[in-house]
Amino acid sequence: IPNTTNKPxxxxxxxxxxxxxLILCAENRxxxxxxMAALKSVQNRENFESTQYxxxxxxxxxxxxxxxxxxxxxxxxxxxxxxxxTSHGLSCEVCKFKxxxxxxxxxxxxxxWTTLASIGKDIIEDEDGISMPHQWLEGNLPVSAKCTVxxxxxxxxxxxxxxxxLWCKAMVHTTCKEQLSSKCPLGQCKVSVIPPTALNSIDxxxxxxxxxxxxxxxxxxxxxxxxxxxNQGVKFLRRFKQLLNPAQVFDLMNxxxxxxxxxxxxxxxxxxxxxxGDGSVGWVLSEIDVLxxxxxxxxxxxxxxxxxxxxxxxxxxxxxxxDAQLPQILEKLERASTKMLDRWSIMVYETKFPRQHSTSxxxxxxxxxxxxxLTYEDxxxxxxxxxxxxxxxxxVISSAKVLCETVKDFVAxxxxxxxxxxxxxxxxxxxxxKVKRPHLMH
Ligand SMILES: [Zn+2]
Ligand SMILES: [Zn+2]
Ligand SMILES: [Zn+2]
Ligand SMILES: [Zn+2]
Numbered sequence: 265i266p267n268t269t270n271k272p273x274x275x276x277x278x279x280x281x282x283x284x285x286l287i288l289c290a291e292n293r294x295x296x297x298x299x300m301a302a303l304k305s306v307q308n309r310e311n312f313e314s315t316q317y318x319x320x321x322x323x324x325x326x327x328x329x330x331x332x333x334x335x336x337x338x339x340x341x342x343x344x345x346x347x348x349x350t351s352h353g354l355s356c357e358v359c360k361f362k363x364x365x366x367x368x369x370x371x372x373x374x375x376x377w378t379t380l381a382s383i384g385k386d387i388i389e390d391e392d393g394i395s396m397p398h399q400w401l402e403g404n405l406p407v408s409a410k411c412t413v414x415x416x417x418x419x420x421x422x423x424x425x426x427x428x429x430l431w432c433k434a435m436v437h438t439t440c441k442e443q444l445s446s447k448c449p450l451g452q453c454k455v456s457v458i459p460p461t462a463l464n465s466i467d468x469x470x471x472x473x474x475x476x477x478x479x480x481x482x483x484x485x486x487x488x489x490x491x492x493x494x495n496q497g498v499k500f501l502r503r504f505k506q507l508l509n510p511a512q513v514f515d516l517m518n519x520x521x522x523x524x525x526x527x528x529x530x531x532x533x534x535x536x537x538x539x540x541g542d543g544s545v546g547w548v549l550s551e552i553d554v555l556x557x558x559x560x561x562x563x564x565x566x567x568x569x570x571x572x573x574x575x576x577x578x579x580x581x582x583x584x585x586x587d588a589q590l591p592q593i594l595e596k597l598e599r600a601s602t603k604m605l606d607r608w609s610i611m612v613y614e615t616k617f618p619r620q621h622s623t624s625x626x627x628x629x630x631x632x633x634x635x636x637x638l639t640y641e642d643x644x645x646x647x648x649x650x651x652x653x654x655x656x657x658x659x660v661i662s663s664a665k666v667l668c669e670t671v672k673d674f675v676a677x678x679x680x681x682x683x684x685x686x687x688x689x690x691x692x693x694x695x696x697x698k699v700k701r702p703h704l705m706h
Pocket of ligand 1 (some may be wrong): 342364367
């Protein structure tokens with residue numbers, strides 16, 4: 265698109281992505297062509313636009329990362345052991361599904377459920393309405409796992425054996441599974457968890473809409489700044505997705521707070537946990553204001569990284585670095601009391617006042633200065649060349665003297681000019697102060 269602004273040298277190009285329209289500006293054609301080439305080269309890569317992100321949340325695809333395991337671990341696809349003594353392979357960061365790198369492509373998209381649709385045919389429908397079944401994952405149980413039904417040890421280090429529910433964390437023998445109630449009680453964090461059965465519709469503008477079931481008395485929306493505190497943010501993100509519905513956990517660095525707040529806005533009340541520094545908290549609070557949700561939500565802070573003044577003031581401590589503590593932290597959060605907090609924006613208007621000097625004086629001053637500087641330059645140049653070229657001692661000495669005096673004079677003049685400047689800027693500052701009025705806005 266040819267340039268349409270009044271800046272004649274600027275090139276502009278419109279770029280349309282699935283979610284937004286951007287205008288790209290460049291100084292010249294060459295630069296614009298470089299940009300176009302760069303954009304073309306990444307065109308086919310996976311993009312992380314916010315709506316794409318929400319699709320990821322609901323796709324059922326596993327979120328692989330490569331890792332080693334301290335004990336024998338088995339592939340959930342081919343059932344063989346993962347390779348090497350360290351059982352190296354891929355693990356899903358949400359459901360802990362294990363796979364060989366070569367097997368990952370064949371894994372079914374059965375990651376931890378997020379929506380009613382993702383549960384599929386397993387949904388339990390009876391006189392109480394719709395309920396959630398357990399979501400079982402086979403094998404790789406922790407050491408000393410006990411069967412919920414018969415209370416005997418279950419799992420095995422020799423093969424993929426026995427089951428664990430991703431929600432209530434119950435573990436059972438294959439033979440005992442039938443005896444367990446088919447409805448999942450959602451476990452330790454059930455007050456905070458939004459069961460997938462509660463996510464079943466999309467509102468008119470395309471955002472997921474959650475409806476609150478009776479079990480979930482105080483749903484929790486989690487925002488994690490994945491860039492906070494070294495790698496802490498990433499670890500916390502992972503742990504929260506394991507403990508809660510992955511759809512209620514959002515990475516602030518990947519789409520911001522908007523999506524999550526839109527998802528929860530139909531709830532009468534809900535809680536928000538922000539894991540990050542003061543900046544992250546401020547970001548979420550601002551978005552709450554934009555969506556006008558401040559009456560229906562309460563916000564807690566899990567401080568990560570540095571810059572956690574707010575968390576310290578509110579008694580959450582200055583930094584949390586242990587992701588193993590998360591279940592306890594969630595319980596603590598369920599019992600926490602709330603404090604009202606006022607937020608203010610301070611806007612300062614500053615008006616520049618003309619200097620006290622009349623315009624003509626200023627101009628005179630300036631031209632005077634520049635003329636004087638020219639004579640200094642000439643004098644310095646002349647005497648320096650004399651010093652360098654002359655073979656007469658007397659000439660060298662007298663030139664050096666003049667040079668010293670010129671420099672002294674010049675320095676004195678610079679000092680005076682500086683004083684004059686500070687005086688006038690003090691004057692204008694004093695004037696500006698008189699007219700500064702802070703505007704306080706809620
Ligand atoms: Zn395999
Ligand atoms: Zn998974
Ligand atoms: Zn369960
Ligand atoms: Zn059993």
